[in-house]
Amino acid sequence: MPSNPVYLGVIGVGGVGNAFLHQLAKLPAPPSLILLARSSQTLLSPAPAYSPAIPAADWQTASATPSLTKSGALTPAEIVSYLSSAPGRSVLVDNTSDPALASAYPQFLKAGISIVTPNKKGFSSDLSLWKDIFTSAATGNALIYHESTVGAGLPVISTLRDLVATGDEVTRIEGVFSGTLSFLFNTFAPVSGASSAKWSDVVSQAKDLGYTEPDPRDDLNGMDVARKLTILARIAGLEVQSPNSFPIESLIPAELASLPSTAEGVKEFMARLPDFDGQIAAVKEQAEKEGKVVRYVGSIDVAAKQVTVGLQKFNKDSAIAGLKGSDNIISFYTKRYGGNPLIIQGGGAGGEVTAMGVLSDLIKVLERL
Numbered sequence: 001m002p003s004n005p006v007y008l009g010v011i012g013v014g015g016v017g018n019a020f021l022h023q024l025a026k027l028p029a030p031p032s033l034i035l036l037a038r039s040s041q042t043l044l045s046p047a048p049a050y051s052p053a054i055p056a057a058d059w060q061t062a063s064a065t066p067s068l069t070k071s072g073a074l075t076p077a078e079i080v081s082y083l084s085s086a087p088g089r090s091v092l093v094d095n096t097s098d099p100a101l102a103s104a105y106p107q108f109l110k111a112g113i114s115i116v117t118p119n120k121k122g123f124s125s126d127l128s129l130w131k132d133i134f135t136s137a138a139t140g141n142a143l144i145y146h147e148s149t150v151g152a153g154l155p156v157i158s159t160l161r162d163l164v165a166t167g168d169e170v171t172r173i174e175g176v177f178s179g180t181l182s183f184l185f186n187t188f189a190p191v192s193g194a195s196s197a198k199w200s201d202v203v204s205q206a207k208d209l210g211y212t213e214p215d216p217r218d219d220l221n222g223m224d225v226a227r228k229l230t231i232l233a234r235i236a237g238l239e240v241q242s243p244n245s246f247p248i249e250s251l252i253p254a255e256l257a258s259l260p261s262t263a264e265g266v267k268e269f270m271a272r273l274p275d276f277d278g279q280i281a282a283v284k285e286q287a288e289k290e291g292k293v294v295r296y297v298g299s300i301d302v303a304a305k306q307v308t309v310g311l312q313k314f315n316k317d318s319a320i321a322g323l324k325g326s327d328n329i330i331s332f333y334t335k336r337y338g339g340n341p342l343i344i345q346g347g348g349a350g351g352e353v354t355a356m357g358v359l360s361d362l363i364k365v366l367e368r369l
């Protein structure tokens, strides 16, 4: 056993969680995976030995291993207690989008458990939670990394933190922040060639490709973009109270806006969405008449303390109009970079690229613990 062993708890085995576990298994010396949970099941390495470890690549069959302990869902307090009693430092990887787990991060951090996550909820809900997370990390001497909360694995958070830490002045951040909405508009309203794709079909495709949030309405209503901008604005120094502090343009048809936030609600939404394909087709046609394409963008004007989220029309030869697939493009305007912004571009959604951001954060934690 290494002299300073690190123990790992992973929650969530969906598109991102599954890709993360497979990437983790390929590390030359992965930390010991001792807790693996999904919504209703938990697998544990039995205490007090915290051994054997759960095989990350074979997690789907691991629950049949007699030497591992199986249980239902544990509370955050039970997970804190289990991980903090491990015979070494421990790290929680939250691959869910659960707000309740995110609001328990301070408990983990105060107990010295570091956190790595693509879950935006902890960093983009009330400002008080954001502050509590970072003060709790300092109190518990724990680390917290969340690169994949913006731009999936693209180095967006680390770049912004580096700009700020080195004393640059960030004046504006703008671009395409949603892999789902990028894919939808790039497919539905491409710059070259005509597309006969129906909006609702492309939404189903984005869901099947693992680009959407667990509830795709969180992408279509602009909230996912608003959460990402809230995170970036806070790192840039703005005290944004919540993602509802600024107007957000929703692409959800008004008739479907009050469906419940349940699995049945998602099902009904997807089933009825084709009835409203004409609404977004009209937006596309209006842009076409002007020789433009429509795209969903966001921007933060740091000096004016203003955040905007919504549709805009773009000339067909612009960088934003020409994006492909699920690409994000994020431009940082700063004092040092002057009129030519620092630009980050590439795939901004999907299990593999998001897991890469989570795993690279974990590697940083392992190096720094």
Ligand SMILES: NC(=O)C1=CN([C@@H]2O[C@H](COP(=O)(O)OP(=O)(O)OC[C@H]3O[C@@H](n4cnc5c(N)ncnc54)[C@H](OP(=O)(O)O)[C@@H]3O)[C@@H](O)[C@H]2O)C=CC1
Pocket (backbone or CB within 6 Å): 011, 012, 013, 014, 015, 016, 017, 037, 038, 039, 040, 073, 095, 096, 097, 098, 101, 118, 119, 120, 148, 149, 151, 152, 179, 210, 211, 212, 213, 214, 348, 349, 350, 351, 354
């Ligand atoms: N997909 C992407 O492209 C990107 C995703 N992200 C973020 O990554 C996170 C995961 O996304 P994704 O993998 O696509 O989502 P999925 O819906 O595919 O997976 C979610 C997983 O979380 C589990 N889960 C949900 N709630 C709980 C809970 N309370 N306790 C334990 N497990 C729970 C689910 O359990 P069960 O299996 O039982 O249903 C499932 O395994 C989200 O926060 C998302 O915003 C960030 C960047 C890009």
Ligand SMILES: N[C@@H](CC=O)C(=O)O
Pocket (backbone or CB within 6 Å): 148, 149, 150, 151, 152, 177, 178, 179, 180, 181, 211, 212, 213, 219, 224, 348, 349, 350
């Ligand atoms: N649903 C999100 C996933 C990444 O954050 C998106 O489409 O960008």
Ligand code: NA
Pocket (backbone or CB within 6 Å): 147, 148, 149, 150, 151, 152, 153, 154, 155, 156, 157, 357
């Ligand atoms: Na990122």
